[in-house]
Amino acid sequence: IFKVQIGAFRNKDLTKYFENNTNFSGDVDQDGTKKYTLGYFSSYWEADHFKKYLREMGVKDAWIVAYKGSQRVEIKDALEGSVK
Numbered sequence: 553i554f555k556v557q558i559g560a561f562r563n564k565d566l567t568k569y570f571e572n573n574t575n576f577s578g579d580v581d582q583d584g585t586k587k588y589t590l591g592y593f594s595s596y597w598e599a600d601h602f603k604k605y606l607r608e609m610g611v612k613d614a615w616i617v618a619y620k621g622s623q624r625v626e627i628k629d630a631l632e633g634s635v636k
Contacts, residue, residue, distance in 0.1 A: 553619045554599035554630070555589035558611055562586070579624060589617060596631060
């Protein structure tokens with residue numbers, strides 16, 4: 553699964569918006585950084601199209617991230633099919 557990350561913050565908590573928005577989610581790193589994503593795409597190219605649209609709207613820090621189940625994985629591994 554591919555998603556578009558729209559930001560990473562230490563002092564912003566947007567989790568209250570997850571409940572009513574199934575396409576808005578996030579992860580918390582070990583250091584407390586919260587990473588927020590939009591979308592849920594089965595193909596990289598769909599995610600890329602959405603990323604470009606977000607950038608046109610002014611979200612300059614939008615980029616694609618990959619997940620296997622609920623675990624974030626390297627985009628390179630997801631594209632090469634080497635995620636186990």
